[in-house]
Amino acid sequence: MPKIGHFILHSNVMPPITAGRYELVSEMSGVPFDVEPEHTHFHVAAPRYVMPPEQIISSFPPANAEGAFGDRLPQIVLKRRTLPWERNPAGGTNPSPVPWLALVVVAEGEAELSGATPVAECCTPEKPLTDPNDKDVEQGLYLAVTETVLKKIFPCEQDLPLLTHVRQVDVHDTELANGDDDGFLAVVLANRLPVFDQANGKSVRYMACLVNVEGQLPRLPKPQPPVPAFEWKLAQDWSVLAQANVSGGPDVQVMGGKGQGVAAGVLPLAGVGRGRRDPEARAAGAAAASRGVPAGVQGSAFAQFVAARPATPVGQALDGAAAMGEPAVGNQWTRAAPVSQATQTIAAAALDPDAKRLVRDTMGMGFRLPIQLYAVEQVFRFPVLAHWSFTTNEGATFETLLQDVDVGLLGAAPNPKPKKAPLPGQPDPLSPPPAPEGPEVVETGHVGLDHTTRRGDAVRAWYRAPCVPFPTPRHGGTVKDAAATEPLPLAHSADQLRRTIPDGREDLALAAAFEIGRLLALSQLSVVSALMRFRAEQFGAGRVRELLAQVLNVPLPGLAGAAHTRPDLGRFVALEMVGTLAKSPAAMLGPRRPVADPGRPLAVNGELDAVIAAGLGIDLAALNKRAASVGALAALEQTAVPLALKPGEQPKPDAALPALKNALQGELARTLGVAVPQASVGGGVIGGGTIVRGRAERPRAAEPDPLDRLIAAAAEDGDDEEEGPR
């Protein structure tokens, strides 16, 4: 890539092989067995009769332009850097520094551009071309020139390499910065300056054709002694043919320069193009469309259109806004001088839906003269890969356009243009019509516009665009006495930003901005969903956290970092809950059931009533008798239970000791019975029938243990109480 602000010129970039069909034969040697040679065929494709439009980057002068091009060499810029050297014009397959392309500039009336013809007829080579079947398209155009014209305007064979070079540019500062252009371009120059007819003051229409000179190099002119000056005249003037009646001619596509007749099927309906506002043109077009008419009648409708009106003022809708009232593209090149017929027609063709095909066809207007029919000398044909037409008049170059541009701050009225003195030979320019009254603009940059309120009243309001002629504070006047960088407070609806001016009108600038911003965001679903997601992520997470903080008394982790790096709050809370439950189960769950061993099995001998009554020391028979009369519950209530200790009574020491002893022995026996179950104590186990209030004494196992015997032996000297029930 060249440095910023530089470009590099190369003489040529040679391709390694030229275009064509090749056969590759590969043989293998040095192996002990036989190997068949391998034949591979491949085809190196390159344009030959038509240049694909994507290979043409630009052309100078611009197509269908009218301007002061008399001091510039026409050129065409091609995308692929090796294109002009991909074929050898002398025949043969070696790449040669002589290019096969030449740019030829013909004036209107000097040569003939054909219609679509099969490619075999597009060329008149002296010897057959290298591979006549290597054609990229089936039909192409050709340029038919007489020998005189060829000798005058075509470049010499030695000039061909001089007129073609390669340029390498830096594309950083341009609109192409975001594409992937590599900056290499091939340029083909013309050898003729498209000069203006100074003597008569008339503009001249030229056509630049990129021709293929394969096989015709010997026909090109030889160098001759030069002359220092030139005078404008056509190389050969065939323009009289334009008035000839050619209904029987072989070239059916003839455009009459004076409205003679129009091409069959080339120019469609006038009214179908976009943006035309003229009802008469639309009607003419619609009428022609309904009839599906052949060339003649259609031609008259179109010729009527062309003759009747000047360039249609077409509006360009940008981003849905209304048209700016800009004149047609063809009209923009000349403001004062009237646009020529040809330029207007081509510009009108550009608005047609079929413009891609139509515009190039229409550019050939004025060059479709039946020279081949009428010429006495030999006529040569050269295939034309690309062509465009332009007109040289005394107009503007980039330099003059930018020097004449009216510069000012937005809102400044245009400077009145000084009247230019007319050049000799040119008619006086018409005096411009009086300018209409301008828009209502005030010094603050506000513009007065019509406003229809929500209720339907039609009032005037002030509006100011974001483009203002002086620096404004960021708060827009909504905050009093604030610094210029103090920002605009947040508004939630457009109506909040409407201001009323002391003169009674409203200032709708900020309100309009708010509303269009809202509509632009709503118009794209991806933006709406991005906003929703943003809100949910940023706000939703915080709100959940605050809710949990209020409900729980657990410290929550902080919300730092992006969403995917934060801990999952749900899981965190759940784990915390489980931990809190685990720490104080009494508070969270309830009282805890103590760990308990399984109880001993109860041995109940006899009736349950009898066992319990005996254990409590109650007379069962008396109880039953009483129960029969007053009920079991009442009988139980009335029965007195023998107690060892009355409530409030101090335990007697002599009664306490045996009781304690009994209790101890009983517990001991029970433990031993569990630990050493084989040992049995003979005799009875002395246990206390003592009843501790509130607790039921559990009966012991029946088998006597050795320990029981021990205890029985030990307790002989003590008072023996009645042994407990078995």
Place this chain on the structure above:
Amino acid sequence: MKSFIGAQVALQATIKAAKLYADVATDDDPDDGLHVVPGELRRFLARLRLLHGVPFSYLVPDAELLPPESMRFFYIDRAWTDALVQGALSVGTVSTADRAQLEAVYPHIRTEVDEAERTIRRPPGQDRLEGAASTITGFLMRSRAVSGWPNLHVRAYAVDVVADDALTTAAESDPSRLKVLRMERLAPAVLLVLIDGVPAVVHVEEPRQGIQFGARLDANAPPAQRRARVRFRNKNTGNLIGAANAPLTDANSVEVPFRAGAPGVIDLATLRQRLAAKAPPVAPTLAPNEFALQMLRFPYRQVFGDPDNKEGTKFFGLDTFKPTVSLVKWQAAVKTNLGL
């Protein structure tokens, strides 16, 4: 059943959340860093700030404000672009809770969108620039130069360091250059350019792809004897020999030979010899790229802005006002006169 989270609890939680979590980051991009606003939303809002998608009638309410063949400079009203972004953010704020939250997070959104403005247009090979918001200026040009020469080069300089005809070598991130935030053709003949800062000079240059070759026709020659000359260049540097606007003489140009009988057709073989004689080439004959170099008509550059007042056109006579009395003396004189 009495719910544990009632309306009061929810409302308090919302209010607290809106205040406390306004700066929580939601976007962590390894290339971009940690931000509150997600990347695509930030870039959309930054594009809105640069007026992408805004209909043209909002920028130029009346067509007469931008007449044909005119160029209008302006400042961007940041209140207007802030209102635009606020409108975009108001989508989806329905309840008071939403609005309270937007109110709390809006300063962070604004700061981040300010920083993202400079990253929207980034030609390849340039550094990524970020910073706080500053003034944005720009211009609208409506001219045939825009439609006839697409891909114009526009460069804005904070300081006039480049001579008017010198080559540009500074990258856009150079401190003397101001970044072009947006350059777009809104219509075939209307160009909108937004510049980051207040420029001292603006260069508008012919597109380099449209470099032209040609000769200089003699404007004073009679119509029957038109002549032309080619100004030649130093083949090592590519600069013109002599001053840029010097008249054409034999010292700095050659006369163009034409083919006899053919109007305007250049006799290239003779021209080649004449150029080779004046500017001795490397090989005996002039190579095609050397020939092209000599025939170059360099892209024309128009410079807008005159910080050193070389052309002597200032708007107000006050600019040439020079004080001749010192302030102290003047104050004393005023006091005496007023009897203070």
